[in-house]
Structure formats: C-alpha cells, structure tokens
Amino acid sequence: MKKIIFFCLLLLATLLASCSKEEHEAFGTIYGVVSDNESGTPIGNATVVLSPGGITKMTGSDGLFEFLDVSPQQYTITVQKAGYQTNRKTVTAVVDEKIEANITLMIQSK
Numbered sequence: 001m002k003k004i005i006f007f008c009l010l011l012l013a014t015l016l017a018s019c020s021k022e023e024h025e026a027f028g029t030i031y032g033v034v035s036d037n038e039s040g041t042p043i044g045n046a047t048v049v050l051s052p053g054g055i056t057k058m059t060g061s062d063g064l065f066e067f068l069d070v071s072p073q074q075y076t077i078t079v080q081k082a083g084y085q086t087n088r089k090t091v092t093a094v095v096d097e098k099i100e101a102n103i104t105l106m107i108q109s110k
Helices: 002-020
Strands: 028-036 047-051 055-058 064-070 074-080 087-092 098-100 103-105
Touching (some): 028 074, 047 064
Antiparallel strands (some): 028 064, 047 074, 074 087
C-alpha cells in the first residue's frame, strides 16, 4: 500500500513539474555584408529591409547589417542604395543559429 501511495505521489509530482516548465521562444540571427559586385568594397549606408516584418537597418561603413532575435522562418532581404540596382536574397532563420547572408550590389547602368 505504501508503495502505491509513493508511486502516485511521485507521478503527481512529475506531472506538476512538467506543467510548470516555462516555454522559451527561440530566435535566430541574420547578418551579412553588403558589398560592390565588381570591387568587393563594402557599401555603407545601404538600406536593408527584412520581410516579412518590414524591419529596416542601415549598413555601417563596413557594409555590415544584423537582424537579432528573428523568428525561425523564411525571409526576403531587400537591399537598396542610390546608384546601385536593388538586390534581394531569400534566407531561412534557424533557432539559435547565426545565418550569414552577404549581398552584392551592381552599379546602376546609365
């Protein structure tokens, strides 16, 4: 009888412990460098838009951009800079991973 009561209490404690665990949302990071297609020179002050979500970042003078804490899903990155053709890239964010998404821009034809 004592074994049955002990077993029931142990089972109940296990069930309660599993119900009280906090669920944590997990995110990923998307980062990269925007550079000139021909020279490979980083492009600063380029506009980088992450969709869905419409989050906009500007590249630094080193061409770097970074989107932190993005939900795991597929995104389109659109990059624009005056004098260059717009370029897009599709990437998939993964939980607890940093996804590199380097993008090149071509000088706009006149």
